[in-house]
Amino acid sequence: xxxxxxxxxxxFERFGIAVPRGVPAKSVTEFASAVQTLGDGPxxxxxxxxxxxxxxxxxxDGYKGGVKLTKSPAEAIEVARHMLGNTLVTVQTGPVGRKVxxxxxxxxxxxKKEYYLAILLDRGSSRPVxxxxxxxxxxxxxxxxxxxxxxxxxxxxxxxxxxxxQTRQVAFGLGFRGDEFKSACKxxxxxxxxxxxxxxxxxxxxxLITTGDGRVLALDAKVSFDDNALFRHPEVVALRDLxxxxxxxxEASKYNLSYIALDGNxxxxxxxxxxxMSTMDIIKHYGGNPANFLDVGGSASKDxxxxxxxxxxxxxxxxxxxxxxxxxxxxCNVIATGIVAAAKETALSMPLVVRLEGNNAAAGxxxxxxxxxxxxxxxxxxxxxxxxxKLVS
Amino acid sequence: xxxxxxxxxxxxxQGITGEFGGRHAKLSLDYGTQIVAGVTPGKGGQFFExxxxxxxxxxxxxxxxxxxxxxVSAIFVPPPFAAxxxxxxxxxxxxxxxxxxEGIPIRDMVRVKRAMAGSKxxxxxxxxxxxxxxxSGEDSHGGCRIGIAPGYINKKGHVGVVSRSGTLTYEAxxxxxxxxxxxxxxxxxxxxxxNGTSHLDVIKMFAADPDTWGFILIGEIGGNxxxxxxxxxxxxxxxxxxxxxxxxxxxxxRRMGHAGAIVGGAEDTAAAKIKVFQECGIEVAxxxxxMADALIRAAQKLGVKLA
Numbered sequence: 001x002x003x004x005x006x007x008x009x010x011x012f013e014r015f016g017i018a019v020p021r022g023v024p025a026k027s028v029t030e031f032a033s034a035v036q037t038l039g040d041g042p043x044x045x046x047x048x049x050x051x052x053x054x055x056x057x058x059x060x061d062g063y064k065g066g067v068k069l070t071k072s073p074a075e076a077i078e079v080a081r082h083m084l085g086n087t088l089v090t091v092q093t094g095p096v097g098r099k100v101x102x103x104x105x106x107x108x109x110x111x112k113k114e115y116y117l118a119i120l121l122d123r124g125s126s127r128p129v130x131x132x133x134x135x136x137x138x139x140x141x142x143x144x145x146x147x148x149x150x151x152x153x154x155x156x157x158x159x160x161x162x163x164x165x166q167t168r169q170v171a172f173g174l175g176f177r178g179d180e181f182k183s184a185c186k187x188x189x190x191x192x193x194x195x196x197x198x199x200x201x202x203x204x205x206x207x208l209i210t211t212g213d214g215r216v217l218a219l220d221a222k223v224s225f226d227d228n229a230l231f232r233h234p235e236v237v238a239l240r241d242l243x244x245x246x247x248x249x250x251e252a253s254k255y256n257l258s259y260i261a262l263d264g265n266x267x268x269x270x271x272x273x274x275x276x277m278s279t280m281d282i283i284k285h286y287g288g289n290p291a292n293f294l295d296v297g298g299s300a301s302k303d304x305x306x307x308x309x310x311x312x313x314x315x316x317x318x319x320x321x322x323x324x325x326x327x328x329x330x331x332c333n334v335i336a337t338g339i340v341a342a343a344k345e346t347a348l349s350m351p352l353v354v355r356l357e358g359n360n361a362a363a364g365x366x367x368x369x370x371x372x373x374x375x376x377x378x379x380x381x382x383x384x385x386x387x388x389x390k391l392v393s
Numbered sequence: 394x395x396x397x398x399x400x401x402x403x404x405x406x407q408g409i410t411g412e413f414g415g416r417h418a419k420l421s422l423d424y425g426t427q428i429v430a431g432v433t434p435g436k437g438g439q440f441f442e443x444x445x446x447x448x449x450x451x452x453x454x455x456x457x458x459x460x461x462x463x464x465v466s467a468i469f470v471p472p473p474f475a476a477x478x479x480x481x482x483x484x485x486x487x488x489x490x491x492x493x494x495e496g497i498p499i500r501d502m503v504r505v506k507r508a509m510a511g512s513k514x515x516x517x518x519x520x521x522x523x524x525x526x527x528x529s530g531e532d533s534h535g536g537c538r539i540g541i542a543p544g545y546i547n548k549k550g551h552v553g554v555v556s557r558s559g560t561l562t563y564e565a566x567x568x569x570x571x572x573x574x575x576x577x578x579x580x581x582x583x584x585x586x587x588n589g590t591s592h593l594d595v596i597k598m599f600a601a602d603p604d605t606w607g608f609i610l611i612g613e614i615g616g617n618x619x620x621x622x623x624x625x626x627x628x629x630x631x632x633x634x635x636x637x638x639x640x641x642x643x644x645x646x647r648r649m650g651h652a653g654a655i656v657g658g659a660e661d662t663a664a665a666k667i668k669v670f671q672e673c674g675i676e677v678a679x680x681x682x683x684m685a686d687a688l689i690r691a692a693q694k695l696g697v698k699l700a
Contacts (some may be wrong), residue, residue, distance in 0.1 A: 092646075106455035121499060123616045123653075125588045126506045158507045169475055199500050207475040228472060229498035258650045262642075273584060273650025274558020278681040281663075285680050290642060295650045298541065298559065326561045328522075329420065357567065359543060370572035381564070 001225045003239045004048045006104040008203075009220035017187050019218045022106035024048070031080050034105050035073040036091070036302070039281030042071050042107065044080045047088050048102040050244040057090035059083070060097055066090065076105060101243055107215060114207035115174050116140055117188070119195040128156040128195065132170045136207030160193040167254030176384040187216055198236060199229030244329055248311050256308040257296055264289025265319040266388055267312035269298050270307070271330065279324045282381055288389035291318050300332055305338025306345065313346055320351040320392035322384055325358070332356045340371040351376065351391035355384035394524040395578040396553070396598040396605065397489060397517070398465060402526075403462035405430040407470050407478045409441050409450065414469030417493075417541050421467075424544035425528055425535040426499035429458035432466075432621035436614060440510045454478075455485040465489040466690035467523065467539045468588045479589075482651045483514045492519035492537045494591070502587040515591025520651070521557030525566075542581065550575015550700055552688065553608035554601040555592055557584045557651065561611050561681060562641060569609075574700045577605040584651025586615070592622035600630040606698050609635035609688050612677065613642030615653045615661050620669040627673035633691035633699070635672070636670040637678040 003011075006024040013019060023034040033084060035043065047054055047066035054066035059082070066088045080103045081341060089097035090359075114136030114274055120127035131151045135143045152173030154166045171184040187208075195203050204222040228235050242250055252259030258273065262280070266288045269277035273295045280290040294316065296308055312318060324326040325335050343352065355378040356364045368375060376391065378384030404421070408414035409431030411517035421428050428448055431441045439450030451457035452464060464489055470478040475494040483488035497519050509516060516523065517576050523540015527533035527547035538544045542565060548570040556562040562581050569576060580595050582588055592610060599608045610626075612619035619638065628633055640649055648655045670677050676691035678684045692699045 009530075015509065120501070121586060123586050126503055128503070140511065157504045196500065201499065205609055226499045228496045229500060230496075233471065260644075260647055260649065262644065270560075272558060272560025273654060274556065274562075274639050275560035275564060276682070277558075277613060277643060277649050278561060280643070281639060281641045282680045282682070284642045286653070293643070293649055326560045326563050326567070328546070329417075329541060336537075358546070358563065380682050382680055385680075 001227055001230060001236070001240055002244070002385055003223055004050065004102065005046065005201070005221050006048055006102065006239065007239045008223040009218065010200070011194060011223065012218055012221055016190045017194065017218055018183070018215060020106045020222065022104055022111050024102050026106045028081060028084065029038045029247045031103070032078045035076050038107050041072060042069060043076050044069050044106045044108050045076050045083065046106065047083045047102040048104050049093070049098040050241070051090050051092040051098060051101060053090035053092050054088065054371040057088050057093070058084045059088055061086060068102070069295070080105070085092040098244065099267070109209070109211050109219070111219070112210040112212040114209055116143070117191065117206040119192060119200070120202040122155060125155055127158060128192070130156065130166070130170055130192070132174050134174055136209070140206070142289050148368065154270055156192070161196070162189060164169070168240060170352055175177050180210055183214060183216040189219070198233060199226045200224065201226045202216065204223070248314055252311050255304050257294060257304060257308055257311070259311060260293040261315065262290055262292050264291045265317050265318070266392055267315065267318045267321045268292045268324065269294050269296060269308050269312060269321065270324045271298060271300060275324065275326060277383065279322065282385040283322065283389065286385045286389045288385070288392065291315055300335065302334055302341065305335055306342040307344060309339070309342035313337045320388050321353070322388040323352070323354045324381060324384060325356050327356070327358035327361065329359060330362070331359055332361040333367055336364035336367040340373060343375070348373070351388065352392065353378055353384050353388040355379070355381060382388050394604040396595070396602050397578060397580065398524055398526045398539065400447060400528050400535055400537050400690045401427065401511060402465055402532070403427045403429045403461060403463045404465045404467060404537070404539055405432055405454065405457045405461065407432045407454065407468045409433060409448070409469070410436055413470055413553040415441065417469065418448070421538045422446055424538045425530065427687060429461040429463050432457050435557040437561055442508055449609045453640060454487070458485045458487060462486070463541060466491065468492040468494060470494055472496040472498070475559045476505045477514060479505050480508060483509055483512045487514050489517065490589070491517045491523050493521060493522070493523055493540050495520040497585070499585070499587055502585065506587055506589065517580065518588060520552050520585045521583030522562060524581070525579045528637035530610070540581065542579065546570055547579070550577065551604060552576050552609070553602070553605045554613035555595040555599070555608065556581055557613055557653065558639065559590055559610065563611050564681055565611060572689070574685065575618045577602065582655070584653050586653040592618045593625055596622050596626060598625040599635050600632060605632070607688055607692055607696060609684055610634060610636045611684070612636065612666060613640070613651065613654050614636045614643050614649065614663050615655050618668045619658055620660070623669050623673040623675055626675060631697050633697050634675045635678055635687035635691050636675040637681060637684050637687070638666045638670070639681070
């Protein structure tokens with residue numbers, strides 16, 4: 001789960017991580033009082049969406065930049081009016097962009113130098129890793145590729161947690177001295193506590209900045225959480241913004257279905273994540289384009305299959321459906337009954353190819369054959385993919 | 394022989410009185426697996442009944458192991474309590490803990506993995522289908538089935554299968570069985586980013602097992618475990634190996650069902666992993682329908698039998 005920058009910074013403050021002063025506003029009427037709390041000088045206006053590249057992005061009406069430095073409160077309010085309710089397109093949003101529902105006003109701070117700091121899981125060692133770089137404000141992937149010597153990595157032993165010498169390794173690695181060194185150490189320790197205590201999957205500060213007066217601040221904040229751990233953090237769940245998620249994905253999650261929208265025209269309904277991924281792959285292999293990833297899980301019910309059908313049909317790009325079920329334990333006839341019910345209820349009129357294999361598959365195939373529905377059966381994944389690609393082209 | 398388990402392995406089930414654990418304990422009993430104990434704290438002294446079979450339930454894993462000689466646990470405990478259940482197996486000195494549970498917080502697994510370092514207990518999973526060692530009866534009856542995989546699609550034989558994904562494992566096993574090629578052991582290592590047993594751990598065992606004549610390595614996007622396994626195979630293993638990687642069409646940054654299946658950088662894409670497979674002499678299955686055929690091609694190239 002992801003959250004907005006203004007929410008991440010509020011969490012940071014709770015853990016004692018220094019951030020520039022800032023105030024969020026969700027409507028034009030809140031703008032004046034929000035800006036007022038920051039004083040009369042320049043301030044930064046930041047559109048709040050769950051995607052990076054905001055500063056270089058542009059709005060669909062041609063207005064440039066989702067992050068802007070303004071000279072006066074009046075200008076800040078004017079800029080914010082352009083952004084609120086507008087749709088911002090960045091390299092990460094895709095061409096559709098994201099609607100801006102919140103504006104974050106922050107104090108403008110003088111930047112002496114920019115750094116990068118993040119904590120995430122290192123899969124190789126199964127340990128948290130702190131990644132720091134003297135190259136802030138640019139993509140860390142680029143730094144890792146071109147100048148890996150500028151990256152400091154410190155692995156934390158979960159049995160004892162972050163040790164002081166490791167904090168010093170990171171702070172010295174970034175070249176900090178004097179008051180800045182002390183501020184940086186405090187911030188690194190607080191960031192690790194935040195990552196660990198809130199079950200984050202990643203915390204990223206890019207850029208981390210020095211201001212010239214000894215302070216070290218998180219100028220930006222990106223925080224994402226481990227979905228598996230949300231049950232023990234109701235305060236984090238409360239930060240979820242459904243406007244940032246595909247409504248079809250939200251609907252799917254209600255039925256415990258794992259759905260991800262893609263841009264093709266062949267919808268897939270599959271049991272198991274690995275099989276669902278490779279069903280998308282095999283459609284592509286035969287020259288088609290998958291419209292989604294959809295895993296109905298290992299023990300799907302008739303109702304789940306029906307819900308899954310409605311969700312994939314709500315995607316207007318869909319021209320055909322491929323159902324690929326390997327019923328290890330799940331009863332193929334239950335799936336077949338669900339398919340027939342859903343197809344009849346939705347008056348399905350597009351090509352449907354079904355591949356059913358495994359437990360009680362013969363009965364399932366019979367149910368499909370007796371249904372009177374116009375559908376095509378397939379004997380293998382390859383056969384199914386070839387058939388649906390032909391039918392939609 | 395086989396790896397990790399045999400048809401004689403004595404198995405206990407943690408969470409046997411739950412709906413999920415109970416259902417699969419019955420299926421394992423039907424398959425002929427030695428399910429000798431259940432563990433549910435507070436229900437010690439009761440029995441788990443299935444037809445004429447009565448499986449004793451214990452309060453703790455240590456008691457269950459001591460009383461029944463169980464050396465392996467199948468864990469069906471809900472996510473908030475699963476880390477504790479795994480560590481209880483370590484404390485009881487079991488050989489193997491197989492965590493079926495899906496949705497364990499990553500932080501819990503980071504701590505569990507660290508706590509297990511140096512212990513004699515091996516963890517398979519979490520978020521995995523478990524293991525199957527087929528038996529010699531009809532539809533491989535009499536084998537050891539730990540977890541949620543279908544037993545009947547297996548056939549006793551000499552091919553190993555290792556995968557993160559349950560249904561892809563079934564797909565591979567089914568293709569092999571239909572072609573008359575049996576399996577020594579199939580191992581589902583699970584779809585989470587932190588797991589107990591890696592691809593590499595399993596292929597080292599397959600490589601060392603005289604009864605496993607070749608194997609299929611099924612991977613997916615995310616992490617570099619498949620590449621690590623492939624490089625070891627190139628340097629150390631002379632047996633025929635087929636490989637498949639799921640997720641070639643997955644968009645970067647989106648988690649594909651499995652918590653671990655997410656493309657983070659250039660190294661963990663399907664294309665990058667397939668390239669490493671090819672460089673390491675692994676016969677790549679072009680599609681998931683091609684997994685058994687790919688292994689047959691690999692065996693033919695080496696002039697080796699699979700069945």
